[in-house]
Amino acid sequence: MSAEIRWGVVGPGRIAEKVVEDFAVVDGARAVAVASRSQERADGFAARHGLERAYGSYADILSDPDVDVVYVATPHPQHHQFALAALRAGKALLVEKAFTATTAGATEVVDLARETGTFVMEAMWTRFQPAVVALNELVADGAIGEVRSVQADLGVSREYDPVDRLFALELGGGALLDLGVYVVSFAQMLLGRPDRVVATGSLFPSGADAEAAILLGWDDGRNAALTTSLKYALPGTARVVGTTGWIDVVPRFHHPQTIVLHRDGAEPEEITRPQTGAGYAHELAEVTECLRAGRTESTVMPLDDTLVVQDVLGQAADQLGVRHAEAVDVL
Ligand SMILES: NC(=O)c1ccc[n+]([C@@H]2O[C@H](COP(=O)([O-])OP(=O)(O)OC[C@H]3O[C@@H](n4cnc5c(N)ncnc54)[C@H](OP(=O)(O)O)[C@@H]3O)[C@@H](O)[C@H]2O)c1
Structure with a gap:
């Protein structure tokens, strides 16, 4: 190297x-x-x-x-x-x-x-945004107690076009893989692998999903309520709820600059951490540093997390009746 x-x-x-x-x-x-x-x-x-x-x-x-x-x-x-x-x-x-x-x-x-x-x-550039790093530090420090619930939504309003990659099934179309991946990854980052996935939603004529609500459940009662859509805009909010407070991520949560910490009984604290460049620099720096250090995985975005997220998306797709496949004509 x-x-x-x-x-x-x-x-x-x-x-x-x-x-x-x-x-x-x-x-x-x-x-x-x-x-x-x-x-x-x-x-x-x-x-x-x-x-x-x-x-x-x-x-x-x-x-x-x-x-x-x-x-x-x-x-x-x-x-x-x-x-x-x-x-x-x-x-x-x-x-x-x-x-x-x-x-x-x-x-x-x-x-x-x-x-x-x-x-x-x-x-998954979200995990490297300085505001998300600050959120994770607050959670690790116990600022909101034990995390019990995550809520997040991400959606855009796009006119249906069957040949656009957002809607064509052979190009991985649908809200789940394009935007749902953000809400699922955010919940997974904070709560780990869920014990249950329940999804409901609707499909475009192409067979790609148009909108989906996903409820993740853990055997100990923790939960995540997630929404995604290509049919209508959603604000891009995220809230992390703990036993002694909560943190709001000021939209849009997938590349935020500001979070608001609500500790029980205290005034809200606004924390702003600007991104570098257009926000992609952080993930590029992580890969660059990992390679220079001879590491084969990132600890911030480990492959096991990617597999859990992909599995949740797959279960949601199955429940909605969306049939994704890998392309075989790429090379
Ligand atoms: N991190 C983020 O903020 C972010 C934002 C948007 C998208 N993404 C992700 O980035 C990926 C690409 O998204 P995009 O919006 O950039 O898509 P895009 O504008 O359609 O570009 C994808 C490129 O892939 C190539 N390609 C290879 N096989 C193709 C095929 N069968 N059909 C169409 N294009 C094909 C094309 O380049 P050539 O033909 O020139 O090789 C095309 O320009 C997706 O996985 C998406 O989820 C991430």
Whole structure:
């Protein structure tokens, strides 16, 4: 591994355009290459963002010896096959949320990462937001007692378009994998693996889910009430309730700047922790630091957590009748 961690980008779409800009504020990391299914799109992305090399196929970036880690920003079902090939080629990975389209796909990627001793992390940027780090510190310090309940919602109003990745089932469409992953991951971060998952909602004509409410239950009575939607906007609130108070995350909770601590019997305390760059810099810094330290997993976003989140999403999808599958034509 070189002293500077050299990054490649795969799938230069909407999110990759934003994330790549944050390398400017990450020490010891540099984006050097991009791969697209089209040479023209790769060239355009490289030119816009000052990258040295542009590949017109995903396979080509895997044989570039001067790429240490690849940021995978394709639609969710296109993560799995590329990730397996990248691990076999010895590339570390930062894989966009949702990690994969299915629990089986996620398990296969995690198993191969562990077998090959190669670093992989889900790009769940929420966990690295300084305001969320502050929330976790308060919880660990016992500021609200024992966490018993988490409430969170995240939804946007989008006009149905069957070919858009948000709605097309073969592109992992639906609220669950795109936005539901945030509410589920937030609850999992605070409460761990649930004992029960109950989901209700509705589907688009494509078979992708349009809206979902998910209730998570633990045998000791803890719970999470979560809502997601692509049919209507939801405010993006989150509340963490403990035995001696609660913390509100000021919307939108998936990349917040401010949290409000309500301790029993005390005035609310507002805590603001601005993000660096557009908020993606923190996850890029985590991966960069892990690689420099020779670690194969992040302790902030461990692979076991990713697997639990994927399993909850899978159970919710099953209950709603959504049938996700991993793509097999990626490389
Ligand atoms: N962290 C965040 O804030 C955030 C926000 C939005 C999205 N995301 C995640 O990032 C991923 C990509 O989302 P996006 O909104 O950037 O999607 P997008 O704009 O559609 O871009 C995805 C890119 O993937 C490539 N791709 C590979 N196979 C494809 C296929 N069969 N159909 C369409 N595109 C394909 C395309 O690039 P080429 O054809 O040029 O290779 C495309 O530009 C998703 O997993 C999503 O959940 C994260």
